[in-house]
Amino acid sequence: MSWAGKILRVNLNAGTVTPEPLNMEWAMQYLGQRGLATKYLVEETDPKVDPLSPDNKLIMATGPLTGTMASTGGRYSVITKGPLTGAIACSNSGGFFGAELKHAGWDMIIFEGRSPKPVYLYVEDDHAELIPADEIWGKSVWETDQILHEKHADPLIRIAAVGRAAEKGCLYAAIVNDLHRAAGRSGVGTVMASKQVKAVVVRGTKGISNIRDPEAFEEVTEAAKKVLAENAVTGEGLPKYGTQVLMNVINEIGAMPTRNMRDVQFEGASKISGEAMYEPRESDGKPNLVTNGACFGCTIACGRISTIDPTHFTIKDKPQYRHASGGLEYEAAWALGSDEGIDDLDALTYANFLCNEDGLDPISFGATVAAAMELYEMGVITREDTGGIELKFGNAEALARCAELTARGEGFGQVLGLGSKRLCEKYGHPDLSMTVKGQEFPAYDPRGIQGMGLAYATSNRGACHLRGYSVASEVLGIPYKTDPLVTEGKAELVKAFQDATGAVDSSGLCVFTTFAWTLEDIAPQIDAACEGNWTPEKLQEVGERVWNLERKYNIEAGITGKYDTLPKRLLKEAAKTGPAKGMANRLDEMLPEYYSLRGWTPDGVPTPETLQRLGV
Amino acid sequence: MRHLIIGAGPAGVIAAEHLRETDPQAGILLIGDEPEPPYSRMALPYYLTGNIDERGTHLRKSADHFDRLGIELRTGTRVTAIEPADKHVRLEDGREEAYDRLLLATGSSPATPPIPGIEQEGVTPCWTLEQGRAIASGARPDSPVVLLGAGFIGSIVLEALARRGVELHVVEMGDRMVPRMMNETAGGLLKEWCEKKGVKVHVSTRATAIQSGRNGHRLAVELEGGEVLDADLVITATGVRPNTGLLEGSGVQVDQGILIDRNMQTSVEGIYAAGDVAQGRDFSTGEYSVQAIQPTAAEHGRLAALNMAGRNVPHQGTLNMNVLDTLGLISSSFGLWQGVEGGDHAELLNRPRYRYVNLQFEEDRLVGGTCLGLTEHIGVLHGLIQSRLPLGVWKERLMQDPTRLMEAYLACTQSLSACKVLH
């Protein structure tokens, strides 16, 4: 069994921390991490709860492979009800925090209630305590990290924290761990801050020694690593260019969301691409990219570590940003770049640093700024509203200023912190919000990649690329190539991706492994580590079970099938350029088939038979 | 060439081994006055706690170790005089042993504090294996024991006694524990820790008398101020003195310990000294002092051997350093832990977790340090100090976060981007 078998329950009302055994019956059904934590949330909370009330819970959960030697086995997820969407929120993060938590002997931490005063949780193996957070409340994540490291006089502690944005109520605040890895989406950081929890500090020295079949585990994980190493994507493309290699690809196929998705191609894409990050700059001859970095146990190492041009306007008088840190990933580059029509790589890197420093989801932040820019250009938002910021598409200074204000929750940053949906509603143009269920889109325009329209519309946490990444097939040819402009077969494709992802997200592994691994590679690793006879089929079923449980929760929360839709712009306004020119997204051709494949009613409600079959 | 070594502690044994390595033909005689095979005082506390048996304290484990190396070992043999003019030593039984080169590695002995009643039965230092045995049989669980002295050795003995479950009182003249190894903050933290673990620590006081006992106990220790502590056993750990007694009339000059030059030679040609008895060169100050610690004894032994064998290897000085485990709280100190005039220092304290780091700099070089509750990679403090490595930008970084020692060392010694480092 490679579950630790133990949960830490933190009652913030009472200020108590209590260990309890992990529900192994549920673990057999939901594996761990995303699935298992969702089960706990569903069992323990009312789906109608106000996300920011003490009655909501926040769960940090590892998977059974978290902390092991399986490649990428360092993930953890944060599960709660999201303030941005009112739906289930489930954000996954890498870095080193999750593994440390597991090494301290915990599968999960469940936060419930609300602390009367700001606190942080300190966990050192079996010892756990809530400590007043007076000296870190009001500080950024980076400052918090430094203060806590010094305070505990321990270089080996791992920290997950929220920044000032979360404290100020920004609805898409992230929980940032290890300085630049984040449980980024859906406002899980906002929930944490609403509970007056500033940070979680973990030091684990117990390790994991309860692998079910150690010899088999060694063998299968080694074989699986070989598969990653020999695969061109995970062995070469991702480590070299990171996710940012997609910038030019997606632009070329005409699916690059640009200027709040008015356009599907960005003329400046190549300047902010993975390739551009390698170009030496004029000032000091150094490229933006310093190196690639890995999360815990990851043999792919796709992470970008970058620096900003020291002479760039954003940091001219700010020496504190003249060092390397987590650099642009594709989603951030898109959301901060093409969606605002900005091709200034350093400005993007700066804005991205600020997103990490103060815990903003760069996708939601960028997309919200893009919506505001469109409203500004329409004259709906004025200079007065923005406090003097010339909020036009292409204005890098405006982006930098917006990032500073939103990170700190000041001035117009407070409005931007509401997210695109509320911002557009506030200014009377709800249709200009590029969101599903209140969550901003990621980097693929569903007019140019039809299947992604279905994936966005049906994602349980609002628009998201990581629930069912049909791009892999439609664009990249993984595992096989499909035509991005047709809708036929996409329902099946999206469902398969969604279910497989549900399983991977519950295991402790990174979903990026699936560019090379199938469940045939993953199942033996889980099976060697855990009791339960984990086959690929069983994993697929776990994924489907998780998906349906999330769906059921959402419906009970009031997020029904009528929210499975896309903004009007994507359904009605045709793409102006590229292969999809003249085309909108044809969700209506895919959705009914999808419902039927899922065993749901035409309204998108899982039938009793489906739920029974899956044991939900 | 015949080498004679007096003292079969670590300095003597290591010297003998290095002599053999350096000079395969030489005769080597190693004389120890205790009846045991060469053993380590460092290991005594672990013997006391029952972690190891007597054999576990032995410096060398295989029975034929010295035979195999062609080193003649004579234990239970006391040297009574040295006669440099004739190049021989005189033994207790009147016999003589000739030498070409002589190494004095006679170690040190516990000082007896001038306290009335100190000579009574039940009052003992914890220094020899024999004394260890006596303490092991006398210190029963829950019986009251008074430990006089909370210096380095006192604190090691403290650990062993507390683990035996005795009711322990510690009496220290200084205002904190290990006053000569740590500053107020660290020594104070250590005291708090011991008290938390149930040891009563009395500082800034001394025993004024040891009387015969009351309440069914063998002894009673009277403290300055009048308090009286019951005791079944009193253990003294109030410092050690170099064993220089047999040098009288030999012409070998003695200050605190035996005076030696950089080649480990005493004032008398052909006679060398090493270990606790030697007043050797201190790395940090360049001055000569008695360090009386295991790593110094080992280094002295090695260097003395090389020089005795005819190599000219000057001693660069040994870094003074200590590591202590006090009821699970591990502390260490290195070099000029108290700092130098005009130098900077960095300090990090986490009182609730009993963690403390203190670094002392001279310009951008590390000259000393103290760690409490931190054991990871602490040896690098030794390396940074001894290499006198200019830290450059890393000094500022260490000032901000003194726990980044290992990073500082790596960044200053290796090119992180290009160089291939072989291990």
Place this chain on the structure above:
Amino acid sequence: MKLRLKLYATLGDYLPSGVRGHETTLDIGPETTVQQVIDRLGIPEEQAHLVLVDGVYVEPQARSSRVLREGEVLAIWPPVAGG
């Protein structure tokens, strides 16, 4: 006849020498097929993973028959992915 050529990621190495960045213009004869350009550039088959003409994917089996026209953009990637 002019063809706009874009070689991304590690394929940048296959651009004619002297080309900065990742794109250039190539002179090709009439009736030149996609595969002929790939061969002329010396790009190994397994490296020519995503082959797009004006953003539209060209199946491996169609590359020998797909004739390039004036002003078209040929873009090629090795196997890549992101997220």
Place this chain on the structure above:
Amino acid sequence: MLKSLALEPAKCTGCLQCELACSWENEASFNPSKSRIRVFTFHEEGRFAPYTCTQCAEAWCLHACPVEAIVINGATGAKEVIEDVCVGCKVCTIACPFGTVNYNHDTGKVIKCDLCGGDPACARACPTEAITWVDADQTGYDRMQAWAARSVESIDATQGGGA
């Protein structure tokens, strides 16, 4: 032929597979805190540096050990801790100027790299060849070892000051 561990920081991604492999091999546990090899992260520079015992010629740890618990493995040249003999006095942890002998609180003994008896698990696990197990003389091992030793060995009197 004597082999040695070659560490190349520039190739390291900081994934910690080496630490996992080491603790798995030596402690039957995935537990970086018990690893004999450590990866140090230089966040501000964006660099990672794996580091472990240099198996230095000086063998400071071995000489400082009061109970002969550290011995040289003739086949690999590694300085190995004999756990049964180690009393946990920690003198070697301060004697090692490279900081690569560590105390294990759980066992009360010290741990250090023993080259896994000649097939280091860290090198096998490293996905980027930042850690490799190579023929020592081919790569100038002696020179590097001497350099490593010199970097901490006492500096000559010209720098040492004093007498």
